[in-house]
Amino acid sequence: MTKKYKYDYSNPFNLDDMDSEKDSIHSVPFWMGLLIILCLGLLFGFVFLIGTLLPTPLTVNDEANYPDSFIADRAAQDLRYLTDLGPKITGSFENEYAVVEYLSLHIKTIISEANPNQYIEMDLQEATGSYYLDDSIGFHNIYHKVQNVVVKIHGESNNTKQSILLNSHFDTVPSSPGASDDGINVVTMLEIIRKLSQREQRLNQNIIFLFNGAEETPLQAAHGFVAHHKWAEESKYLINLEACGSGGKIILFQTGPDAPWLVKYYSTVPHPYGNVIGEEVFQSGLIPSDTDFRLFRDFGNMVGADFAFADDGYRYHTEYDSFENIPLGSYQHVGDNILDFVIKIGNALETTEKERSLGKAIYFDIFGLFMITYSSKTAVILNVCIALVSILVFFLSIVIFRVRINVETLRYLSITTAAIVGSWLLAGIFVMILAVVLDCLGKTMSWYANPWTTFGLYIIPVIGISGCLPYFTKYKFIYFQNFSLNIRGQFQAHLVRLIWTFVLIIGTAAQVRSTYFIMILILFDSFGFLLIHALRLQYTVGIWLIIHVLSLVLPVIYMMTVAAMNFNFFIPITGRLGSQLNPELLIAASALFFTIVITSPLTVLTNMLRKAIWYYLTLAVIFATFIGLLYTPFAFPYSADQSSPKxxxxxxxxxxxxxxxxxxxxxxxxxxxxxxxxxxxxxxxxxxxxxxxxxxxxxxxxxxxxxxxxxxxxxxxxxxxxxxxxxxxxxxxxxxxxxxxxxxxxxxxxxxxxxxxxxxxxxxxxxxxxxxxxxxxxxxxxxxxxxxxxxxxxxxxxxxxxxxxxxxxxxxxxxxxxxxxxxxxxxxxxxxxxxxxxxxxxxxxxxxxxxxxxxxxxxxxxxxxxxxxxxxxxxxxx
Known part of the structure; x- marks a missing residue:
């Protein structure tokens, strides 16, 4: 008969607790690990659904009740006309004559119907010039007779020293009607002009709208404005509207230079959506694209914000970027946000030198409901404070558990830390080798048409491998007899957090603003353990583990939103990176990073599983099943489905x-x-x-x-x-x-x-x-x-x-x-x-x-x- 065992709470270091059978009082059945993975999958589905929600669009019939609001329905009517023209290539009749005439007539009508208190000017520009674009290759860009349609709404102060510039482009690439790139933003600007023109009160600052006709050439008409237009010198603040996808929400993905105050105005718009991670990735050169923002920043010395539609990047620069694929909610999203943003900064006072000295901005939205933003100087203080809290929580645990700092303890902590990091490295080596092998077998990009296959190919093996080495620390050949399973689990969780704390400190020192992502994880994990200790739950059977898991729910959900945004953006981009690069490496690396960040604080649970072999075997079967799918039609990378082309x-x-x-x-x-x-x-x-x-x-x-x-x-x-x-x-x-x-x-x-x-x-x-x-x-x-x-x-x-x-x-x-x-x-x-x-x-x-x-x-x-x-x-x- 099995001897019943009662845990001695008064002596957490009882050496009798060494017996693995007695350890089972703190262990959990293996299916709990699989349940956690299932819950994570359900959470990801929730995150995906949240990301697809768009505001309710307003129609022309709603305008009587919402006279100051952006009307999505009217913007859509304008876009239908533009897309019906087909591709609008710089140098074509459609671009140089049809669109210019349409915009000119439309703007003249708006001016004729404007409130008499408003003063609005329109100018047609033909620009000729050149400049050197210092990109990865470096080349001279020469343009002759490219066109801009420019509108100026004069402000109350009529201050010609710092006007606000809104920019979008009406030209397209060959073959594309350009509904998202950049038609929706062109018609958004038209509707914003209409709404501002009907206001009784002028804004404080001048607002200049640049409809530029040569962005795809690349970036020529923007330079034509900066170098040659009469209103260029007064244009100090920029709102650039772009697209690298079709429909969805418009995201703030680039700001600056050094303008945290500007992001603060945007953080209060109706549907704030943006992330500094996108800015740092974009400016790293990894993405094979550029926007007019660069021209205005580098040649016009402007400070501003760069926005883009990024969903469904498969349609970008193709015939599939059509009017029918943009929901009315997308018009309302960009219209509500940009109209409100323009009004806020249009009425703002001149920025002070103190505000300019705050450095770059850290910004991120929370499910599109609100945005958190602060300066890089504030980020240093915040990150250092949270890192100190994390370290103090670890030492508090040592004091509470009455751990003696000796060679044996240090040896245990060192080997456990090495096991954690070693597991991550092992997972990285595995998925990188897998990416190379799949490429050699001709099975690359199986996830291109079906992104869900990344779950079985990369995420599942990372989950399994990244927790495997710490699991073996509970066996006697590296088992240190001062620690019960309960306490070992808590210290493993602390060590995972300390590793990320070290990453946070290094990232902060390197001025990587995206480290806020790690900071959120450390913050919630630290306060979760403070709660455990405050309620004296550290000796309980399972309750501390429940508190620990629950404390991570919100940061895990948030990190999933960033992961979803990453895959949603990068997977379509792999279709235009060129044949010289293996895209499996990029996707494998992304899956590795996000999976480890999201699941590493939870691997303490997998290391407390009973009969864990069944947990690992289940993960192996899932992985093998997805490998098998590579040899079926499900893994074919491309699709001609008109509703969802790949x-x-x-x-x-x-x-x-x-x-x-x-x-x-x-x-x-x-x-x-x-x-x-x-x-x-x-x-x-x-x-x-x-x-x-x-x-x-x-x-x-x-x-x-x-x-x-x-x-x-x-x-x-x-x-x-x-x-x-x-x-x-x-x-x-x-x-x-x-x-x-x-x-x-x-x-x-x-x-x-x-x-x-x-x-x-x-x-x-x-x-x-x-x-x-x-x-x-x-x-x-x-x-x-x-x-x-x-x-x-x-x-x-x-x-x-x-x-x-x-x-x-x-x-x-x-x-x-x-x-x-x-x-x-x-x-x-x-x-x-x-x-x-x-x-x-x-x-x-x-x-x-x-x-x-x-x-x-x-x-x-x-x-x-x-x-x-x-x-x-x-x-x-x-």
């Missing part, structure tokens, strides 16, 4: 390449389909559909002989993808006769025995890219295309490379005449420059696709999204 993206150009000698003689010409691989599965997953992929030619020789492999650049950022892309020989493309790419040298002038000026003329389509690569020992001193010439951050054969994008807005034919001044050693013979130019033809109404091109494109399955253009490329020796 397309594989492709950028395709039917290209003619021509290479000329120094004499001007054509030495080589060829044509083909240039396919830019946008994700890891391209082109392998397509080979059974597209027969021409069997004829792919290697680009290695061209990559060694020519700058950027002798291929047309869509954007300098894709330069890193060129060597991983496909060149498929084909018949020649057919170009519009009045847009044929032509290159000629008009003159060569010797300025001195070491300097020469070469005058060049290039005509062609509205989108051109110039690549200038001097020969060894040659310097390019200047070009009339830009004021100050700077090299890009990439080199070719140890030679500098100059990249210049050229975009024409109001297109009436592109004819660019420019000079290049070079410095050569005395008596230098031979060509001084490799200069190439590529032209891109993106307007469907002005391009003709040959039968061969159409036949090639028609082979792509429905679950692909192919943006197909024409391009011409010429390389010259000068």
């Amino acid at each position: 397309p594989q993206r492709h950028w395709m150009m039917h290209t003619q390449r021509q290479f000329f000698l120094e004499s001007g003689e054509l030495s080589r010409t060829e044509s083909g389909f240039f396919m830019l691989d946008m994700d890891r599965n391209s082109p392998s997953i397509l080979k059974r559909y597209v027969k021409e992929l069997a004829d792919v030619e290697s680009l290695q020789d061209d990559c060694e002989k020519y700058t950027f492999c002798g291929l047309p650049l869509i954007h300098p950022k894709v330069a890193k993808k060129l060597a991983y892309s496909q060149w498929i020989p084909s018949s020649s493309p057919e170009f519009p006769q009045n847009e044929t790419l032509k290159f000629s040298v008009l003159s060569r002038e010797t300025l001195s025995n070491t300097k020469e000026k070469i005058v060049i003329q290039v005509s062609g389509p509205d989108k051109l890219v110039f690549y200038i690569t001097p020969k060894t020992n040659i310097k390019v001193l200047s070009t009339s295309l830009v004021d100050i010439l700077k090299p890009s951050k990439v080199t070719f054969q140890s030679r500098p490379v100059y990249v210049l994008l050229h975009q024409t807005g109001k297109y009436d034919g592109t004819n660019v005449i420019f000079d290049v001044v070079v410095q050569k050693p005395p008596a230098f013979k031979g060509p001084a420059l490799d200069i190439a130019v590529s032209g891109r033809y993106v307007h469907e109404s002005r391009m003709h696709k040959t039968p061969a091109y159409l036949g090639f494109l028609n082979q792509f399955p429905q679950w692909t999204h192919v943006i197909s253009w024409l391009s011409a490329y010429q390389s010259h020796l000068l």
